[in-house]
Amino acid sequence: AQSVTQPDIHITVSEGASLELRCNYSYGATPYLFWYVQSPGQGLQLLLKYFSGDTLVQGIKGFEAEFKRSQSSFNLRKPSVHWSDAAEYFCAVGADNAGNMLTFGGGTRLMVKP
């Protein structure tokens, strides 16, 4: 069975600092990987996804993620965090590249200090 682990439950960074959110997955074949963001009172919004090709993928809002098969990881990064990035971030593995039947990690809550 596929699974996703986000080791960090909470992360606090200063505005303007760089960010890396960790994600490890367990999946038998080539995984379809996703990062979503959830702001308070909002639905989930897709930041980026990976299913093949270049292992460094670019997403919206200045986020990027790198797929490392050898480490079963798909970490999310941003060079400079803005206060508006404070939210809950979820890594997920899907049944296909459209993100159907997602298995989510437990999430990482990001807080941004002024």
Add this chain to the structure above:
Amino acid sequence: DAGVTQSPTHLIKTRGQQVTLRCSPISGHKSVSWYQQVLGQGPQFIFQYYEKEERGRGNFPDRFSARQFPNYSSELNVNALLLGDSALYLCASSSLSVEQFFGPGTRLTVL
């Protein structure tokens, strides 16, 4: 264009009752998925429907059921509610092969 809409926004039920949650997909989307998000956890996949047929089911008891209508809207039904069913229920719609979009959710509280 309107996004995915869900109703009601919030509701409160007592243990043993039954509840029906509703979802209207984005126009043109034929697939609807349901997820349960317990407070402090990631969403868990419950069902996916495509063209009114069940396409996938997560690890949920038979108390959970769903259906999709000819206009592609969907209902999630939960019978014999338990305290543990308290959660945010998210609906997502897609064209199956294209990115899915999530609605704002229905917050269910079971007392």
